[in-house]
Amino acid sequence: MAVPFFSLRDQTRALKEEVVQRLGDVIDANGFANGPAVARFEAELASYLGIGHVVCVNSGTSALHGALIAAGVQAGDEVITVAHTWISTAWAISYTGARPVFVDVDRCTCGLDPRLLDRAVTPRTKAIIPVHLYGHPVDMDPILALAASRGIPVIEDCAQAIGARYKGRKTGSMGLANATSFYPSKNLGAYGEGGAVLTNDADVAARVRRLRDHAQAARHQHVELGFNWRMDGMQGAVLSVKLPHLDAWNRRRQAIASRYAAALQAMPGLALVPTLGWAEPIWHIYPVFHEQRDRFRALLDQRDVQTGVHYPTPIHLQPVYAWLNVPRGSLPVSEWMAATEVSLPMYPEMSDEQVNEVVDAVGDACKQLAG
Numbered sequence: 124m125a126v127p128f129f130s131l132r133d134q135t136r137a138l139k140e141e142v143v144q145r146l147g148d149v150i151d152a153n154g155f156a157n158g159p160a161v162a163r164f165e166a167e168l169a170s171y172l173g174i175g176h177v178v179c180v181n182s183g184t185s186a187l188h189g190a191l192i193a194a195g196v197q198a199g200d201e202v203i204t205v206a207h208t209w210i211s212t213a214w215a216i217s218y219t220g221a222r223p224v225f226v227d228v229d230r231c232t233c234g235l236d237p238r239l240l241d242r243a244v245t246p247r248t249k250a251i252i253p254v255h256l257y258g259h260p261v262d263m264d265p266i267l268a269l270a271a272s273r274g275i276p277v278i279e280d281c282a283q284a285i286g287a288r289y290k291g292r293k294t295g296s297m298g299l300a301n302a303t304s305f306y307p308s309k310n311l312g313a314y315g316e317g318g319a320v321l322t323n324d325a326d327v328a329a330r331v332r333r334l335r336d337h338a339q340a341a342r343h344q345h346v347e348l349g350f351n352w353r354m355d356g357m358q359g360a361v362l363s364v365k366l367p368h369l370d371a372w373n374r375r376r377q378a379i380a381s382r383y384a385a386a387l388q389a390m391p392g393l394a395l396v397p398t399l400g401w402a403e404p405i406w407h408i409y410p411v412f413h414e415q416r417d418r419f420r421a422l423l424d425q426r427d428v429q430t431g432v433h434y435p436t437p438i439h440l441q442p443v444y445a446w447l448n449v450p451r452g453s454l455p456v457s458e459w460m461a462a463t464e465v466s467l468p469m470y471p472e473m474s475d476e477q478v479n480e481v482v483d484a485v486g487d488a489c490k491q492l493a494g
């Protein structure tokens with residue numbers, strides 16, 4: 124039985140009629156750039172997250188960029204984040220002219236290790252970006268406490284974690300200005316590009332609203348360097364159709380993850396993310412770790428079980444960031460994850476048979492490689 128790594132086919136089919144109808148409404152209203160469908164979705168997502176403001180923009184990358192500007196980050200500043208993430212987290216820092224400073228990740232959360240944060244802070248540190256990678260929440264309390272004691276804003280990168288909870292609190296609701304992505308493959312994905320800044324701070328929201336529309340304080344009054352970050356109306360309509368399904372989709376992902384964890388935790392040579400009492404991950408990606416990654420993936424491939432790798436090269440070892448001079452070996456957990464991570468198939472429409480097939484194929488591959 125073939126198991127794709129990811130598929131939107133069944134979900135898109137099931138929602139098609141409703142989506143087409145709502146796209147028709149956008150056409151009738153001629154609300155193509157921002158517009159009423161985006162405003163409506165912003166209100167719905169704010170209510171879902173229990174936060175004051177959602178400001179949609181054209182990508183998660185722009186959302187991170189806007190959040191950093193709104194938090195006051197400027198050229199010459201330092202921003203602490205992790206190297207084991209999608210490159211956008213670092214791009215956004217670089218777009219402001221600030222310097223990314225990388226802290227290693229915690230093996231238990233795959234996110235920023237709070238025990239390493241203090242020694243990375245300098246007088247130039249102007250923001251901290253924990254990334255809830257794979258949809259697993261970072262251990263936020265020690266980060267929030269240290270940031271508060273030093274007056275440093277926290278910006279959650281929530282691109283992979285919409286709907287996840289940390290000690291009951293939704294990710295994307297704890298930092299000053301947080302960012303998410305609606306890239307089509309995300310747990311809440313648009314039918315094109317999109318992202319949003321999530322905040323309880325009215326000034327942050329107002330600043331990002333202005334920045335996304337060419338920094339106009341009033342029509343044709345440009346008060347700072349602005350951007351065209353508007354999300355298109357069609358995406359607002361699609362996201363409004365999808366949001367009511369998000370919790371059910373995330374619960375199905377959690378059920379698949381529980382099945383994977385129960386069946387695979389004792390497999391030789393395989394490491395999993397442990398279950399932590401305070402974490403409610405939503406498993407955008409389900410990662411496992413194997414030292415013989417290429418052989419392990421090849422065995423799964425032979426069984427028609429597709430896998431991914433997120434991400435094979437940590438950011439400090441990317442050519443574009445060679446100028447930072449962060450040597451190999453300095454972020455050992457990030458480098459270990461980059462070398463061993465394998466993403467198993469994970470999407471809500473997977474059948475139980477497909478989940479069982481993944482479990483069997485992974486078990487067989489582990490035993491073969493150990494034997």
Ligand SMILES: Cc1ncc(COP(=O)(O)O)c(C=O)c1O
Pocket residue numbers: 182183184185208209211212254256280282283303304305306317318
């Ligand atoms: C962790 C993380 N941060 C930021 C982004 C950027 O989002 P986008 O692709 O919408 O620009 C993504 C998604 O690609 C991501 O996974």
